[in-house]
Amino acid sequence: MQILFYYLLFNLAFFGDVANDPAHEAWQGRSAARQFECERISQAKAHEKYPGVVPAPHPRAATLYEIDAMVCDRFVVEAGRRSAQKEAILQNLHADIDELVAVASAPKTIALNTDPNAERKSVRFKVDAFYPDLVMTQKIANAAKVALAERGHQVSDATWQLTAGDIEVFRSMHMRDALPLACKRAYRLKSLADDEVFVALALLHEKESQLHVGTCQRGVFQWLR
Amino acid sequence: MASLTLPRKGLASSSKTATLLALLGGLAILAPSAEAQDRGAESTLDEENAAKVERLRAELTNQIQLQAYDLLDELVFAWTETPPFDSPTPVILADVTVPVAFGSGLEALIETHMAQLLIKNANSNVQLSHCPACHALLVHSGESGTVISRGVDQPKALAKLRGEGGAEHALFIDFEAEGTALVLRARITRMSEDLPIVYARTLSSRTSSAPLLRKPDRLVSAEQARAEYEELLAGRGPIAIPVRLTLSAFAPNTDSALQVPIPIPWVQAGGELALGSARVWTASLIVGATFLPEIQTGLMVQGRIYRLISGNSFSLTRPNFYMFFGTALAVIQGPTAAVLDPEPSGNPIVDLLGTFATYPSVQTGIEFRLNNRIGASFFIESMPTLWTAENVGNWMDQLNTGIDFSFLQVNSLGMEVTFAF
Numbered sequence: 001m002q003i004l005f006y007y008l009l010f011n012l013a014f015f016g017d018v019a020n021d022p023a024h025e026a027w028q029g030r031s032a033a034r035q036f037e038c039e040r041i042s043q044a045k046a047h048e049k050y051p052g053v054v055p056a057p058h059p060r061a062a063t064l065y066e067i068d069a070m071v072c073d074r075f076v077v078e079a080g081r082r083s084a085q086k087e088a089i090l091q092n093l094h095a096d097i098d099e100l101v102a103v104a105s106a107p108k109t110i111a112l113n114t115d116p117n118a119e120r121k122s123v124r125f126k127v128d129a130f131y132p133d134l135v136m137t138q139k140i141a142n143a144a145k146v147a148l149a150e151r152g153h154q155v156s157d158a159t160w161q162l163t164a165g166d167i168e169v170f171r172s173m174h175m176r177d178a179l180p181l182a183c184k185r186a187y188r189l190k191s192l193a194d195d196e197v198f199v200a201l202a203l204l205h206e207k208e209s210q211l212h213v214g215t216c217q218r219g220v221f222q223w224l225r
Numbered sequence: 226m227a228s229l230t231l232p233r234k235g236l237a238s239s240s241k242t243a244t245l246l247a248l249l250g251g252l253a254i255l256a257p258s259a260e261a262q263d264r265g266a267e268s269t270l271d272e273e274n275a276a277k278v279e280r281l282r283a284e285l286t287n288q289i290q291l292q293a294y295d296l297l298d299e300l301v302f303a304w305t306e307t308p309p310f311d312s313p314t315p316v317i318l319a320d321v322t323v324p325v326a327f328g329s330g331l332e333a334l335i336e337t338h339m340a341q342l343l344i345k346n347a348n349s350n351v352q353l354s355h356c357p358a359c360h361a362l363l364v365h366s367g368e369s370g371t372v373i374s375r376g377v378d379q380p381k382a383l384a385k386l387r388g389e390g391g392a393e394h395a396l397f398i399d400f401e402a403e404g405t406a407l408v409l410r411a412r413i414t415r416m417s418e419d420l421p422i423v424y425a426r427t428l429s430s431r432t433s434s435a436p437l438l439r440k441p442d443r444l445v446s447a448e449q450a451r452a453e454y455e456e457l458l459a460g461r462g463p464i465a466i467p468v469r470l471t472l473s474a475f476a477p478n479t480d481s482a483l484q485v486p487i488p489i490p491w492v493q494a495g496g497e498l499a500l501g502s503a504r505v506w507t508a509s510l511i512v513g514a515t516f517l518p519e520i521q522t523g524l525m526v527q528g529r530i531y532r533l534i535s536g537n538s539f540s541l542t543r544p545n546f547y548m549f550f551g552t553a554l555a556v557i558q559g560p561t562a563a564v565l566d567p568e569p570s571g572n573p574i575v576d577l578l579g580t581f582a583t584y585p586s587v588q589t590g591i592e593f594r595l596n597n598r599i600g601a602s603f604f605i606e607s608m609p610t611l612w613t614a615e616n617v618g619n620w621m622d623q624l625n626t627g628i629d630f631s632f633l634q635v636n637s638l639g640m641e642v643t644f645a646f
Contacts, residue, residue, distance in 0.1 A: 037405045052454070053538040055501035073431075076289060076402035081326045090325060091404045094429065124419070135325060142322075142399050146410045149425030157412075157420035158378070163370060 034079060038072040046071060086136060088209035093143055097201075100213040101147040103224045104199045110217070123197050124154040129211075130175060130202035140201050140211065148199070160186035160198055160216075175202050179214060180221035187219030194218055289324065289407060290331060292430045293400055294338050296409040299428055301342040302446060304349035309413060309424040310394075313347070315354035316413065319377045319395035324402035339398065354392035358383060359416075380416045392416075394423070406431035463502075465597060465645040467509060469493040473606065473639030475565075478618035486564045486616060489557070491515050491525065497645070504539035504597070507531040507547075521561035527553035531592065539597065547592040549604075557582045564616050584608045586637070600643040608636045 043062075046054040046069030054069050061067075082090070089096075110123055125148050129140035141159075149155045162170070166185050170178040179200050186192045198216035214223040318339065323331040343353050358376045365372050365382035376383040377395045399410045406429045413424035445453070471491040478485075495511025508530050515523040529551030539545055557565065562582035590604025611617045612634055620638055621630035 051502060052541075053503045055503065073405035075405055076292075076407055077324060077326055086325060090401060093401060093403050094406075094408055094427065124421075135322075138322065139325070139399065139401055142397065142410055142412070143401075145422060146412050146425040146427055149412065149422045150427060155422045155425070157414040157422055161370075161372065 031079075035074055036072040037075065038070055040068050040070050043067040043069055045069075085207065085209050086133070089136070089211065090139070093139070096211060097140070097143040097147050100201060100211060100225060101144055101151065101199070104197075104213050104215050105148060105151060105153055110197060110215075122154075123195055124156055124193075125197050125199055126156050126159055126192070127199045127201070128159040130179070130200060132203070132206075144199060144201055156196070160191040162186060162189065162191065175204050176223070179216070183216035183221035184219045186216070192216065192219075289327065289400075289402070290334055292407045293323075293331070293335055293409070296400075296407065296428045296430060297335065297339055297342060297398075300409065300411055300426060301339075301346050301349055301351075303426070304351055305346050306446070308348070308350035310350045313350050313352050314394060315352045315392040316394040316396050317354050317356040317359050317377070317392045318398070319359060319375075319414075320397045320399075322399045324400055324407070326402075335398070335400070351396070356387070356392055358387045359392075359395065377414070377416060378420070380418055380420065383416065403429075463499045465497045465499075467493075467495060467497050467511065467600075467643050467645045469511065469513075469641050469643045471513070471639055471641045473604075473637045475616075475637050476618040476620040476623060476635065478614075478616055484564050484616055486561050487517075487520065489515050489521065489523070489561065490517070491523075493525075493527065495527075499539075503533075503537065504545075505533045505537070515557075517559075517561075519560070521557050521559040523555055523557040523559075523561075525553055525555035527551060529588075541596060545594045547594060549588075549590055549592060549602075551588050552586065553588060553606075554585045555583070557584075565611060565614060584610045592641075592643070594643075597645055600641075600645070602641045602643065604639055604641070605635045606637040606639070607634045609634075611636055 041049075043054060043057045043066075047056045049071070057067065077087075079087070105125070125145075127141055127144045127148065129137045129144070131137045131140060145155050145157065160182070162182060162185060166182065170182050173181070179202065183192075183198065186198070192198055196217070200214045200216065200221075201211050202214070204212050212223060213225050214221055318336060321332045321336050321339070323329075323335065340353055343349060343351055356376070361376050363372075363374065363376050363379055363382050363386065365379055365385075367381070372379060372382075376386070393416050395414045395416055397412050397414065401408050401410070408430070409426075409428040411424070411426050411428075412422050414420050415423050469492075471493060472488050473491070474488040475486040491513040492515070493511045493513030495509060497507055497509040500506040500508065508528070510528050511526075513525045513527065515521060515525075529549045531547040531549045533539060533545060534548050535544070535546040558579055558581050560580075563580040565584070566580070566582040586606045586608040588604050588606040590602050592600050592602035594600035605620070608617070617636050619630055619633075620635040621633055
């Protein structure tokens with residue numbers, strides 16, 4: 001009996017490993033475990049990132065076997081606090097916007113509508129987002145502006161200006177059709193100059209969670225993705 | 226209130242109905258109080274849930290606030306290294322936005338921290354300026370029509386309103402929670418007609434190194450902060466030399482009216498080895514001695530394995546708790562030994578030196594340790610060779626629980642204070 005007692009007591013120390021595992025659902029339930037994003041990385045990389053937690057790999061032992069580290073980070077905002085659609089867009093906002101902006105500012109894209117001999121740097125970008133929620137609209141537009149500026153492009157904080165009547169008409173249309181029409185109208189109203197490219201980031205369907213990008217230049221709008 | 230909507234026909238004609246009426250009347254009287262109780266219970270539940278949500282929100286906000294401060298520190302540090310302007314330039318803080326689902330309280334904290342950083346780091350060349358008209362909603366009618374927007378978005382209208390001079394640049398700061406990372410996007414816009422963005426930067430908590438809450442007046446780069454952290458880790462090293470003062474007390478035997486061995490003080494010293502920089506597992510080997518004139522002289526050797534139970538890694542700032550298991554061998558000579566083991570050894574040479582008691586033990590306990598420098602612990606010990614000694618009992622039997630604790634012999638318990646070098 002005593003041996004069993006000491007055996008269990010001794011094992012308590014090892015249970016700590018499992019109890020400290022943030023991705024283990026046995027101790028906290030599935031919903032709590034889902035609050036973590038985990039990735040498996042090598043011990044060397046883990047030591048580089050977390051020197052106080054993961055020891056450096058032993059040079060001789062490293063040749064015999066590989067030790068991995070499971071790195072778990074908690075989501076900054078708990079699941080359920082934001083709508084699923086917003087969460088899906090915001091979760092990868094940086095990567096997604098970077099990708100869309102890369103497409104929108106690619107020399108090929110711009111060359112479609114401008115003088116092919118013109119230098120890319122001479123184009124000035126104006127950006128706006130079209131999303132049912134105002135806060136999200138600002139977030140998306142800001143992310144795109146910063147991403148474009150970080151890529152070395154000239155970016156203006158201004159956007160196109162349309163009349164209240166125009167907006168009323170465009171609001172009644174589907175986004176896919178409204179933006180090309182708004183592009184023509186803005187160019188006619190001289191709200192967009194010849195050397196300006198308007199980048200529109202929009203949600204085309206009410207329930208989708210993937211942003212689309214299109215550019216407007218000299219009154220011609222093209223959906224890029 | 227179902228009792229009020231029951232049909233009333235035949236109410237006065239039957240005794241059953243009268244009884245029912247009385248019952249319903251009673252229910253009608255009781256119903257409001259029962260409902261009130263339900264309401265009370267519901268409101269208590271709501272309050273509890275609200276309190277839980279509030280606690281969670283506060284916890285998350287605190288975490289995000291610290292991360293946001295780190296990112297702001299990094300941004301301003303970058304400005305001190307490479308200022309966005311050649312000379313000190315007035316800039317208005319046009320907008321601070323926080324992650325979706327967080328409130329304006331966090332915005333205020335971020336704004337205040339940013340102001341503090343810019344005031345204390347004048348070499349960033351960014352001087353905060355006050356401009357109420359820049360934030361105000363302006364309605365401006367011009368050639369192109371009437372435009373309604375904030376002052377910062379209408380530089381022409383703003384210039385008419387506030388005249389020449391003042392800040393010509395606007396700083397926009399946006400934080401967003403993207404998965405497991407907090408992302409800061411900062412941009413500075415010149416408030417001229419075209420509103421060109423003259424500075425833009427994205428910083429993510431995922432890619433930046435933990436800067437250990439840098440002081441606002443002594444910002445260091447993420448690399449430097451990491452170097453300081455690693456220096457701190459290296460400074461504590463894998464090997465420590467613990468010096469320990471221990472007092473262990475034997476359990477009196479309830480079946481005996483004989484003597485009880487006096488508590489034994491030990492002075493111990495040895496070495497401790499951490500099996501990794503996280504110090505989750507450590508092992509120690511120490512020797513100890515005890516000397517009380519005319520009572521006892523003793524030596525002991527002890528080995529222990531420690532396991533951190535208060536987290537995934539040893540904390541430099543908070544107390545750490547370890548659980549340990551160990552084994553020891555002690556040799557006592559003198560009257561205490563005679564109490565522990567009164568039988569002579571049978572070896573005439575050994576018996577010439579007096580009575581000896583040699584006992585191995587297994588032990589377990591909890592240690593509280595602060596920054597690997599000082600610690601205090603409590604332990605229990607079982608000594609198999611003394612289970613049959615008539616003067617040594619079992620501490621578990623002292624609890625008077627009525628349970629037979631013969632399977633768990635706690636013959637000694639003790640406390641320790643440790644200083645590590």
